[in-house]
Amino acid sequence: MNRMDYTGSMWHFPPKPEEPLQGDCCGMGCRPCVFDRYEQEVHLWERECERIRRGNVATENPGDTNVSLVQIPTLSECEYRYFSISSIKQESCDTYVLRFQLPDGKCLGLHTGQHIIMRVIGDGRVITRQYTPVSPLHALGYFDLLIKIYPDGRMSRHVKALKTGDKVELRGPCGRFSYSPNKWQRLVLLAAGTGIAPMIQVIRQVIINERDDTRLLLVYTCKRYEDLLLKSQLEECSAYWNVTILYILTQDSPERVRSLKRYGDNIHHGRLDYHLLSQVLGNISPDNYVLICGTTSFEKDMISYLVDSGISSHNYHKF
Numbered sequence: 001m002n003r004m005d006y007t008g009s010m011w012h013f014p015p016k017p018e019e020p021l022q023g024d025c026c027g028m029g030c031r032p033c034v035f036d037r038y039e040q041e042v043h044l045w046e047r048e049c050e051r052i053r054r055g056n057v058a059t060e061n062p063g064d065t066n067v068s069l070v071q072i073p074t075l076s077e078c079e080y081r082y083f084s085i086s087s088i089k090q091e092s093c094d095t096y097v098l099r100f101q102l103p104d105g106k107c108l109g110l111h112t113g114q115h116i117i118m119r120v121i122g123d124g125r126v127i128t129r130q131y132t133p134v135s136p137l138h139a140l141g142y143f144d145l146l147i148k149i150y151p152d153g154r155m156s157r158h159v160k161a162l163k164t165g166d167k168v169e170l171r172g173p174c175g176r177f178s179y180s181p182n183k184w185q186r187l188v189l190l191a192a193g194t195g196i197a198p199m200i201q202v203i204r205q206v207i208i209n210e211r212d213d214t215r216l217l218l219v220y221t222c223k224r225y226e227d228l229l230l231k232s233q234l235e236e237c238s239a240y241w242n243v244t245i246l247y248i249l250t251q252d253s254p255e256r257v258r259s260l261k262r263y264g265d266n267i268h269h270g271r272l273d274y275h276l277l278s279q280v281l282g283n284i285s286p287d288n289y290v291l292i293c294g295t296t297s298f299e300k301d302m303i304s305y306l307v308d309s310g311i312s313s314h315n316y317h318k319f
């Protein structure tokens, strides 16, 4: 592809997005894959540079690479826009809920299971990462992102430094998952850690619709009891007749959890391996569908167990 050269010093262009390494691809056939996302980012970057070159933006402050961004807080798929943080709440030892402001009476406009992309430009580098809102999709005037901070994570470093009132660049909606009521007799949701984010959207979508008889089985794995995210919301969901939740704690003992657990918590201690998954799934029929979201290794393991159990790729989706 013929690309324009935006590295000249006459204008102050934002840095070009970094090309992913081959090792950044998880090899699970994601659509879009990290390389597709890179192409999208380069395309957006070229458009921003072109806008700056044509003088469509203020350039009084050449040190500020953000000047090219439109400052209207409604989401756009094809350009980054600023969104202001109205609060930050700690959810677990390493996970935070960031609440972003929307104009009064406006919702974010995502469909179930979709996510948005956050971009940070710092030290001459561009970092983009995907995040799935956990607030109800039709919430008016705000939306929430549940973000885990990795001690050595590149985006984590920036997220950790954010404060109430800061503005963050976001674009979206992204993601191709689509949900229709009663399409499947049962949905099995396999989640690890912050992989609960798209699952809570799916659960809400099912339970708010009285005419949706889809049965939901959430299998949610974390290291310890206190790492279980959005626990009180999950408890509310589990009160519905068609929602069953199994928590799997990989590094916690029944003795320790006894004093912490809530009435009705259904907990298994150990790893979610092929044997346990087969037990939990029981007989998977063609009208069952499995959703998977977690770390790359969790997702790879789950897909390999599903394939070993004879489940076809038409019957599962990885977020």
Ligand SMILES: Cc1cc2nc3c(=O)[nH]c(=O)nc-3n(C[C@H](O)[C@H](O)[C@H](O)COP(=O)(O)OP(=O)(O)OC[C@H]3O[C@@H](n4cnc5c(N)ncnc54)[C@H](O)[C@@H]3O)c2cc1C
Binding pocket: 023, 115, 129, 130, 131, 132, 133, 145, 146, 147, 148, 149, 150, 151, 152, 153, 154, 155, 156, 157, 194, 197, 319
């Ligand atoms: C569709 C989608 C939705 C998502 N939604 C959410 C969400 O709602 N909430 C959320 O918290 N996250 C979500 N994520 C994950 C998120 O996009 C980031 O990947 C995550 O926040 C980590 O980014 P980071 O830059 O902080 O860490 P990174 O710098 O990417 O590192 C993450 C971890 O991987 C390790 N690591 C990095 N590179 C390597 C390597 N080469 N080899 C081995 N280990 C390595 C690091 O040590 C660190 O522990 C989602 C991801 C996808 C694809």
